[in-house]
Amino acid sequence: MFSFWSRIWVPLLLMLTVCRGETVKTKVLVLGAGMAGISAARSLNQSGLTDFVILESAGRVGGRLWKVQFGGKTIDIGGNWIHGISDDNPVWAMVKSYNMTGTVTNWDNIKVRNGSGQDVTPQWHAVLASLDEPTEAAYDLAVERNATGQPDMPLRAALKLGGWNPGSSMEKAVEYANYDWNYGEEPDVSTLLRGELDPTYELFGEEEYFLTDPRGYVYIIEQMAESFLAGNDQRLKLNKTVTTIRWGDDGVTVTTKDGSTYTADFAVVTFSMGVLQSNAVEFVPGLPDWKREAISRVRMALYTTIYLKFPSKFWDDDEYIVYVGDRRGYYTVWQNMEAEGLFPAGTNIILVTLIGEEARRVEAQSDEATQAEIMAVLRVMYGPGIPDPGDILVPRWEQDPLFRGSFANWGVGIDDEVLRKLQAPVAGRLFFAGDGTGVHYGYLQGAFFEGARVAGAIGTCLRGGPCEEGYQPPRRGCTCPAADNFDRQATVDNGSCQYPTSGAGRIWRFSVSSYILVVAAFAFNDMV
Incomplete structure (x- = not known):
């Protein structure tokens, strides 16, 4: 009787264990083992921050180097x-x-x-x-x-x-x-x-x-990974497809397709812009509008x-x-x-x-x-x-759910403000890096630089330095120090500067239109 039930329950328990996956807590999660992800992890390791885990959906490192x-x-x-x-x-x-x-x-x-x-x-x-x-x-x-x-x-x-x-x-x-x-x-x-x-x-x-x-172009990423990952290093987990990313002020929790759960103080998302735009990964809560808008502005070339x-x-x-x-x-x-x-x-x-x-x-x-x-x-x-x-x-990059395209290409109108949104973390916990988040967009060195950039920001924070909190919209106000209403924190002038007139104690509201009116008045006097 015992033998009969053991033949049923033991496999069921093993299946339950596999479905539930593993539960891991770490300091930093690196999502993706392409150039940006390996660059970020290597930079963390070089700075002495070794408590991290890399999750990669494929069975190899390298991303779009294949x-x-x-x-x-x-x-x-x-x-x-x-x-x-x-x-x-x-x-x-x-x-x-x-x-x-x-x-x-x-x-x-x-x-x-x-x-x-x-x-x-x-x-x-x-x-x-x-x-x-x-x-x-x-x-x-x-x-x-x-x-x-x-x-x-x-x-x-x-x-x-x-x-x-x-x-x-x-x-x-x-x-x-x-x-x-x-x-x-x-x-x-x-x-x-x-x-x-x-x-x-x-x-x-x-x-x-x-x-x-x-050896293939991917050899350089393989060598980067081997420089800080020992054989069978448990900090690199292959065949881990991320399905959900939960973020908040207290950290990030990532769930993978096999039911595993990974919790960290910080996470680095290095998915391609094509994957981010496809909504294949669920963010809970959803990403703020400023981040979603910036991601949607980047084109994914095929x-x-x-x-x-x-x-x-x-x-x-x-x-x-x-x-x-x-x-x-x-x-x-x-x-x-x-x-x-x-x-x-x-x-x-x-x-x-x-x-x-x-x-x-x-x-x-x-x-x-x-x-x-x-x-x-x-x-x-x-x-x-x-x-x-x-x-x-015939490769099929756009149809591949791990990539959804070949490389990032910035379309018309991506200015410095959009760049700030692309690079800014969410809630100071969720960082983004890849070939679409920096000025060297579409290039392999761009992904390298971006991975190192976010690793540096996280390392600075963990070592007690200033922490990046997230995107802050430009503050509009008077940027002229001579004005009565000078705003030291303003980053964009909105034409609201006010200056006292000579001896009258009245306030002149200066703007571009005011300037045009003054110039026009002088020009009219000269003509007559």
Whole structure:
């Protein structure tokens, strides 16, 4: 009798234990083990704050740095480039220290073919040169508007003001390769100020390095994690999908899909902007309006790199190949993975990138349908006799619930006030960091810096220094010290300053409109 019941109850008790998960209390919870999360945890550890737990939904570290095996090679289907080859760039410093293989991108090494397969590279360079002046005009306009405090505008509008209004297929292809392919979105939705005055290029330079290292780009994050996490370190918990984040003045409690509960004084949320915007994670109570509004302002670009493995190479030897077809952004930019500095000859792998709506459309269809579209384009360029590929790899970043997109892109109008909202903690307990919360948005070093930033803020607070309490709206008032109603705490002048008139003891309410009236009166007297 005992044996019979034990055979029933013991498995039930074990199942109950598994469903309930574990209960853990710590000082700091780090949610996500991508670059921002590992950077935050490493910074905490380096400062002596070792009481933290990292929760990661996937079974690996790295986030959107993801290596896979394809065609006999290690392929990075997420990040590929180091943007800014400078020792001041921490990402490049790590890549260089590990002697990771790759090549400096060379856009001059290019072949351009039209819808008939003809070589039209000379025409490409002529149209590209015609874009120089509008590009310089857009930059000058960005400098002027930034210096004079004028609002942001779409990059498209600035290019039009500079005389650029693409109409031909070649002009559209040139624009696509220079803007869409870099930003991950069209100029219509890209920011002039943040895009043209990009601090990443200002600080780290414009050179880019394309990685082909067999260890994968993710190797740098793996090495960062290994520098402070011992083997089987219980502070790193993989396959933990966060479902609920409860926050308040006394701390944060996180629940995961397996029923586990984690409680901490502080939490660092490093989910992508796409995940935050998808409402896949429930915040209790809901995030304040100022935080939700700031998150909703950040765009999540979709950048899909499609790899094809062929039995033999038939394409051009140049590093880049551009297809100028009738449809803008339709399999336009290709990369020859056998170009100098990339994979060796005989690899027979080519890469084509789609962005935005074209990428979204391809994510929704079968790989067979995508391969058929690609082969139709390749046969236009190289003839009907080329072979079919032996394999194709199509990432689906937007459909993946762990990412919901490729990288963050700031849209038009994200000013310093929105940045303050993105970076401010909620209730002084819930911090946010990632590639969308800082000025180096969309770049890997941006996520690195943001993780370190929030770790520094939490560490300062725990060591008895000032604690960040959360976003405080700008205080409007009189900012002029000479005024009777000068407000020392005001950060934005609202035109309310009051000054005593000479000898009368009356108050003059000064504002911009008052100034205009005075100037107009003097001008009228001069005329008469």
